[in-house]
Amino acid sequence: MSEIRDLVERKGYAYTDIAVLMRCNFQSRWLEECFLQHKIPYRIENGLCFYDRREIKLLLNYLRLIVSPNSDQGTRR
Numbered sequence: 001m002s003e004i005r006d007l008v009e010r011k012g013y014a015y016t017d018i019a020v021l022m023r024c025n026f027q028s029r030w031l032e033e034c035f036l037q038h039k040i041p042y043r044i045e046n047g048l049c050f051y052d053r054r055e056i057k058l059l060l061n062y063l064r065l066i067v068s069p070n071s072d073q074g075t076r077r
Helices: 002-009 026-038 054-067
Strands: none
Touching: none
């Protein structure tokens, strides 16, 4: 993340000038978390963001239901 910050803040690049290539989709969560934490805008091409994947949404809904069974939060899709 420091390399991206340096390119943008000190060398005059725009975020749109920078690309990060990943070999496997399972690596995207870590990278997305870092971008969010450092407030770096990002877009994923040809794939889904980690939290937009169907299986992740289902898992999060199950966990919400376990934590708060009387809430309507667990029924979201």
